[in-house]
Amino acid sequence: MDQIKEYFVILAFSLVLVLILLQLLRKVAIKINLVDKPNARKMHKKPIPIIGGVAIVIAAGFALLLSPEFWNSINEYYVLVVGTIVLLVIGAIDDKMDVRASLKLIIQIALAYFIFNSGVRIESMYGIFGIYELPYAIQYILTLLVIVGVINAFNLMDGIDGLAAGLSIIGFSAYTYIAILTGELFLAVLFVAIIGAIIGFLKFNLSATHKVFMGDAGSLVLGYILVVSGIMLLQSAQGSANVSCALGVVIGVLGLPVADSIRVYYKRIKSGNSPFKADKTHFHHLILMLGFEHKRASFIITFFVMCVIALSAIFGTMFNVTLAIISFLILYVSISKVLDINRNITIWREKIKKLEEK
Amino acid sequence: MGAKKKIAVIGTVGLPAKYGGFETLAAHLVKNLDRKYKITVYCSGKKYKKINNQRQTYYRFARLKYLPFKANGIQSIIYDTLSIIHALFYADVLLVLGVAGAWILPFVKTFTNKKIIISIDGIEWKRDKWNFFAKCYLFWAENLAVKYSHIDISDNESIQDYTAIRYGSLSRIIEYGADHTMKVVPVYEDRQEFPFLNKPYAFKVCRIEPENNVHEVLKAFSQLTKYTLVMVGNWENSEYGRGLKQQYEKRASIILLDPIYEQSRLDLLRSNALVYIHGHAAGGTNPSLVEAMYLGLPVIAYGVSYNRTTTEDKALYFKNHKDLIGLIKNTTIKELKAQGSIMGEIAKRRYNWELVSDKYSQLITEALMVKDKVAVKPRLAQLGVTKLIEMNLGHLKHQHLFFEKE
The missing domain is CATH 3.40.50.2000 (Glycogen Phosphorylase B;)
Known part of the structure; x- marks a missing residue:
């Protein structure tokens, strides 16, 4: 019970702190031009301060200082802290003045390498497609690929209000459950602090008058923590009875951003474009084309992912994770295909209207 | 062979x-x-x-x-x-x-x-x-x-x-034929059954759907009390239809009839009209429009590209009930009759079944011979600009094709 009380305190502290920080830093951000200016492709109409990421990290960080688990285990988890600070800084610079994509990539690869060397790595496929322990070289490549991939995939999810935050909240909530299950108490408290901060952030993110964004600073950091702590949870669960559940949850949390990025890159390459060319074809864009407004769409996607995580955890434990993955992929591909057709229908309907008026 | x-x-x-x-x-x-x-x-x-x-x-x-x-x-x-x-x-x-x-x-x-x-x-x-x-x-x-x-x-x-x-x-x-329709002279029983045959009236036959602008036409004629409108369609099939029927059927100058499947009966009502109203906003060449044209009826059609193409841009066009009211009030009988001949000429020339069947027959012959489909742009146009210029075919890269209208 003490544990639960502690979590509540940390969460509340983090939440209150982030609210204070955002209120104070909003004006500052506007003054120093740390804002997102609207353009034709983006969804918003006036400049929005991008301090969500910084506020979340600071608030969660201070809240963590209150917890004994933090001081006990900080040595083991320093990679998380280091990586967070690095990405926060790079992200903030990028938000202010656009860092080159290649530079961001190099930093991410360097971080991934750093993490791999510290012992946090994908050592096994945990039974997916019947594969278990992986050869060293594959571990290396896979770890790097997954870390860099998920960080970027999550970064791309930050497209409409409340989406990245919503996905983070349910992601970290599911992770908290696994962390408690596997005895990873440091991670549990970390997740709780972050959840508190994000909830506070959401209040501003969804507001019409005091809106803030989390920016690259926020989405890179959150994506980073999600993927690295996910690997940590899996390593911790390995060999125990909880491994299938953990696997199901991690895949459920990271599945949609990853599948979506792959789909979008593939489609862009197939059309002969660069995979980084900005267009409006991400999953959340497709959902918006059904006619929902932004907050509703975020909610729908978040709810969908919540169901996927739950089903994935249950499937994984009761049956077999490979089956869960394949089912999820089939589901995702079918839904995106239908949504994609709907998007084309919407585009062509407009074009035809113009033709008909001639 | x-x-x-x-x-x-x-x-x-x-x-x-x-x-x-x-x-x-x-x-x-x-x-x-x-x-x-x-x-x-x-x-x-x-x-x-x-x-x-x-x-x-x-x-x-x-x-x-x-x-x-x-x-x-x-x-x-x-x-x-x-x-x-x-x-x-x-x-x-x-x-x-x-x-x-x-x-x-x-x-x-x-x-x-x-x-x-x-x-x-x-x-x-x-x-x-x-x-x-x-x-x-x-x-x-x-x-x-x-x-x-x-x-x-x-x-x-x-x-x-x-x-x-x-x-x-x-x-x-390939369009549709209309020469299966014919003008029908009303007999005494017809005039008893349909009293409006004794005076000039506007006619419209269509499925009762919003896309066919049924509501706009009815709205227009509800303000044109001196002009009679006869509309045939499946009123009872939808909420839209039932609602409109209830709203407009009590007016003396608006006559709403249920669907008529018998060709000669439909032709009777249609061929004796003064003008044909065509509200379709979608879907290409409508058989009902070409049939009306073949019967020599002047046409007032919804101004969408398909209808303009079918009538060779020579009919009268409306966008809403206000336009329609204006056209009905301001077009003289003489102008309408002239319109009717123009429509009839177009229909005789383009919308007859022999011509249509002939075109289909040609297509069948072609299909039997062709291997791949004909594309709009020549395949050469896919080559790079420098290569095309080398071959003196630079003009193929950016052509103004038939569908790029001003």
């Missing part, structure tokens, strides 16, 4: 024609071409029941095959698919009307040597009558239909523009 080629006509409700444009088309194709080809037409067993001898085995010299499914709605997918599969066993050319069965065409084109001519019937997926999933299916199926047929047919130039832009393919245009 060899044996007669076997043609399968797929996707219509069946013969004898009782339902709509595709059925009338099938009937006339059979009438004109059943000596030239061995034709089989697939019919819906649900509409042509076994009792009362409704089912014929032959219609003129065309064989009739029955399937136990409806030809329209969601059953059309299985209706068309089974027809196509059955036809693969004997036919040389498959003439498919509508895209419901298009999902199977990639297999037909890859694994068999049967030729496919498909008519895409307006831009079906855009119609408001379909739900979300139906629209998605039809949109996707239309893509397959155009990509995997040997020849695709639009019934209107504006649709040809659309397929050129979307698919880069050159659709053929």
